[in-house]
Structure formats: C-alpha cells, structure tokens
Amino acid sequence: MTDVDVVVVGGGAMGSAAAWQLAVRGFEVVLLERFSPGHAFGASHGASRIFRLVYGDPLYVGLALEASALWRELGGDVLTETGGVDHGDLTGLAESLEAAGSPGRLITADEARARWPGLRFDTDVFFHPRTGRLHADNAVTKLQEAATYHGAVVRHQEPALSIKLGDKVEVRTAQDVYRARRVVVAVGAWTTRLLGDLVPLPPLRVTQEQPAHFRPLHPGDWPAFIHRVPDGVYGMATPGEGIKVGHHGSGPEVDPDRRDFTAEPGRFRALRDYVRQWLPGVDADAATPISCTYTSTPNSDFVLDRYGPLVVAAGFSGHGFKFVPAIGRVLADLATSDALADPRFRLSIPAGQGNS
Structure with missing residues (x-):
C-alpha cells in the first residue's frame, strides 16, 4: 500500500x-x-475551447474572473484573447458584466456585420474583449x-x-x-x-457531441461567438484547423467506453445547414467532424x-x-x-x- x-x-x-x-x-x-x-x-x-466572462449569472462570472487570473499564473501557450460576440437573446449579459466590473458593449447588427463579415447577425451584438480561446x-x-x-x-x-x-x-x-x-x-x-x-x-447524462472544423473562405478577424438561440451554437477559430462550430449539448447519449467517434448524420446535416445560414465566411461543405463528450446535470x-x-x-x-x-x-x-x-x-x- x-x-x-x-x-x-x-x-x-x-x-x-x-x-x-x-x-x-x-x-x-x-x-x-x-x-x-x-x-x-x-x-x-x-x-480550442472558449474562454469567456459573459454569463448572465453572477456566480459563473465570478468564477470566470478567478480562472482568468489563474490561467495567466499558469503561463504557457494556453489562453489567447480574441474578443468575443454574443447575439440572439442577450438578456442579463450587460448587467451581469457591469456589476462584476468587466463591462462589454452592445453594438448594432449592421456594425457587427461590417466588422466581422464572416458572421451574420439579426440582433444587436454584445462584444467582450476578454473572450478568447483556450x-x-x-x-x-x-x-x-x-x-x-x-x-x-x-x-x-x-x-x-x-x-x-x-x-x-x-x-x-x-x-x-x-x-x-x-x-x-x-x-x-x-x-x-x-x-x-x-x-x-x-x-448525469453523457452525450457524444459533434462539432466540426469548417474551412474559412477568407482569413479575416474571427472572434469567438455564441448564438443564443434555443439550440445554442458556439464557435471560434482554431489555428491550422479552421473555424470550429458546434451545437451546444445536442449529441446522442453514449457509453463512454463504446463510442464510435462518428458524427450522427442528421445532426451533422443540421450543423452544416446552420453554417450555410449564419456563417457566410466559411465553406459549409468543407468540414471535418470532431468528437467529444459532455457529462451534464x-x-x-x-x-x-x-x-x-x-x-x-x-x-x-x-x-x-x-x-x-x-x-x-x-x-x-x-x-x-x-x-x-x-x-x-x-x-x-x-x-x-x-x-x-
């Protein structure tokens, strides 16, 4: 022993x-x-994982602020700030970040489209400069x-x-x-x-999630992004691999020891349909699926x-x-x-x- x-x-x-x-x-x-x-x-x-402070929930904003300082203490090639945008339902985001002392700013959809032509927006956009990629x-x-x-x-x-x-x-x-x-x-x-x-x-529900890397059509400035819609979508640039895009928590339940790591065709098709509509800066037909697990409460x-x-x-x-x-x-x-x-x-x- x-x-x-x-x-x-x-x-x-x-x-x-x-x-x-x-x-x-x-x-x-x-x-x-x-x-x-x-x-x-x-x-x-x-x-690539998104780092962000942007939550409408003060509990998670505070935890993210602590994590931000500790990531920097850890050092190394881990955290890169790219800035980030949220669009869709923005309820509570500005107020929560303001209260935590790390405010972002609202910009119009037209301003956002001009700044980030690879993305499409139909609502105001919440921008936060301290969002990034881990x-x-x-x-x-x-x-x-x-x-x-x-x-x-x-x-x-x-x-x-x-x-x-x-x-x-x-x-x-x-x-x-x-x-x-x-x-x-x-x-x-x-x-x-x-x-x-x-x-x-x-x-605890275990699912096999299936985001994908899509080939960008122009180099451009790619912030991390979250589309706050019922089926939630997130994404960011992954250097050398493309623009990572995924639905949040939509994958099939799985036994972690019996995964096939293969994208379920219907969900993969839905992801490409989303990309065609909302990401004009990538090729929806040039995608490399990724596989990971969520364990969700x-x-x-x-x-x-x-x-x-x-x-x-x-x-x-x-x-x-x-x-x-x-x-x-x-x-x-x-x-x-x-x-x-x-x-x-x-x-x-x-x-x-x-x-x-």
Missing part, C-alpha cells in the same frame, strides 16, 4: 488542476489517469507539469478500479492500493460508474462537493473548461479544509448525511 495525503482520480483538466492546487499547498498528492497523455477519449482534448491539450500538459514541479506524482495508464471507504480511503488500481485521508474524483463520463454506489449523485450547474472523505467534481455540462484552474482551487479547499460547497454545486445529499 502507498499512503499519501490526497489521491486525485482523473487526470483530465479538472483533476490536473486539483492536483496542482493541492501540491502548491504542500500536500503529498498522487494523480491517477486511466489513459495515456494526450488521449481523446474524454472532454479535455483538442486545441488550448485544451496544452492546458492539461501545463497543469500536470505544474503539479509535478510542486511534488505531485502523476501516473498515466493506471485507472482506479475501486474505491473503498474506511478510516482512510483505499483506491485500488492494478498496480497498487493507495490510502489517503481525502480522495478527489474527477472522472467525467465515468463518474456514475465509479461513484454511483458511494455518493448520492444527481442524474439536469440544470447544467456543476457538482463540486464533499461527501465524507470523497470530493466530487462532475457534470460540467459542456461549459466547464474555462473555469478549470478556479475549480482546482475549489476542489483543493474542499479536500483540505472545512470549506463548504456553494449551494448551487451541492450533491443531492439525503437528510442527516451532511457535508463533512
């Missing part, structure tokens, strides 16, 4: 950020990851390098086979049994499989909570990556102090179980 202060199970972005924050504080940490470095089986791979692969690498620099041990290709509660938590792998006072679990689509018998999880709020000695990070619902370093801080707080989870991020804990 190997005794450590904290075991972190899951070496994607969230688990790697937790390991970094724990190691910085001087705790002895082992990070266990079932796959090899740079794998594409979860939700933390690829070259390089997901680089982010995970930098987080693990930072964790290792501060003393954490990172073990790839060592999946947690079981977790047993007792005086200390035992995490069993094929290679070892690790014992710790606290265990942080951030395993994305595999959360219910690993923790379903131990923790009162909310329903019923209301799209995250799970960041402690249940006995287990700290759970789950349900990031396709919008969590931008917050990664701040979520690492939250998980480290929960693992090493009496900090309580924000009520919005609580587990569904039966009466009398408590948050301890």
Whole structure:
C-alpha cells in the first residue's frame, strides 16, 4: 500500500488542476489517469475551447474572473484573447458584466456585420474583449507539469478500479492500493460508474457531441461567438484547423467506453445547414467532424462537493473548461479544509448525511 495525503482520480483538466492546487499547498498528492497523455477519449482534448466572462449569472462570472487570473499564473501557450460576440437573446449579459466590473458593449447588427463579415447577425451584438480561446491539450500538459514541479506524482495508464471507504480511503488500481485521508474524483463520463454506489449523485447524462472544423473562405478577424438561440451554437477559430462550430449539448447519449467517434448524420446535416445560414465566411461543405463528450446535470450547474472523505467534481455540462484552474482551487479547499460547497454545486445529499 502507498499512503499519501490526497489521491486525485482523473487526470483530465479538472483533476490536473486539483492536483496542482493541492501540491502548491504542500500536500503529498498522487494523480491517477486511466489513459495515456494526450488521449481523446474524454472532454479535455483538442486545441480550442472558449474562454469567456459573459454569463448572465453572477456566480459563473465570478468564477470566470478567478480562472482568468489563474490561467495567466499558469503561463504557457494556453489562453489567447480574441474578443468575443454574443447575439440572439442577450438578456442579463450587460448587467451581469457591469456589476462584476468587466463591462462589454452592445453594438448594432449592421456594425457587427461590417466588422466581422464572416458572421451574420439579426440582433444587436454584445462584444467582450476578454473572450478568447483556450488550448485544451496544452492546458492539461501545463497543469500536470505544474503539479509535478510542486511534488505531485502523476501516473498515466493506471485507472482506479475501486474505491473503498474506511478510516482512510483505499483506491485500488492494478498496480497498487493507495490510502489517503481525502480522495478527489474527477472522472467525467465515468463518474456514475465509479461513484454511483458511494455518493448520492444527481442524474448525469453523457452525450457524444459533434462539432466540426469548417474551412474559412477568407482569413479575416474571427472572434469567438455564441448564438443564443434555443439550440445554442458556439464557435471560434482554431489555428491550422479552421473555424470550429458546434451545437451546444445536442449529441446522442453514449457509453463512454463504446463510442464510435462518428458524427450522427442528421445532426451533422443540421450543423452544416446552420453554417450555410449564419456563417457566410466559411465553406459549409468543407468540414471535418470532431468528437467529444459532455457529462451534464439536469440544470447544467456543476457538482463540486464533499461527501465524507470523497470530493466530487462532475457534470460540467459542456461549459466547464474555462473555469478549470478556479475549480482546482475549489476542489483543493474542499479536500483540505472545512470549506463548504456553494449551494448551487451541492450533491443531492439525503437528510442527516451532511457535508463533512
């Protein structure tokens, strides 16, 4: 058996950020990851994720502001500010950003079309200069390098086979049994499989999402963009790959161990139809599909909570990556102090179980 202060199970972005924050504080940490470095089986791979402060919800604006500072502290080729535009239903965005001290500005559809001819708009547009692009692969690498620099041990290709509660938590792998006072679990689509018998999880829906990179017809200035319509669309330029465009949370449910990584034809056709209508600056017929997973809660709020000695990070619902370093801080707080989870991020804990 190997005794450590904290075991972190899951070496994607969230688990790697937790390991970094724990190691910085001087705790002895082992990070266990079932796959090899740079794998594409979860939700933390690829070259582009949107970073934005633009939420109508003050909780997420505050978390994004914290994450922004921590991304810069981490350094490296991770965050690039491109500016970003939101159009469609803009309810509450300007007010929320103004209250947080990071205002954007409204511009007319005509002004927006003149500035960004690759996009089409039919409403006013909310522009925020601090929106940008995160390089997901680089982010995970930098987080693990930072964790290792501060003393954490990172073990790839060592999946947690079981977790047993007792005086200390035992995490069993094929290679070892690790014992710790606290265990942080951030395993994305595999959360219910690993923790379903131990923790009162909310329903977690795992879907295979299928954005695509489209060939731009002119180089131009491409901001990150979100079209706030019922079937939600997002996009950004990915250098060397094209303009990434995707519907938010529209993919089919999937078993994460039985994915085919193939775009469902009907949804892929709907995405290309959207691009033809709303993105005149790309070739809708020149597309390379991408595959990733979402693990979503019923209301799209995250799970960041402690249940006995287990700290759970789950349900990031396709919008969590931008917050990664701040979520690492939250998980480290929960693992090493009496900090309580924000009520919005609580587990569904039966009466009398408590948050301890």
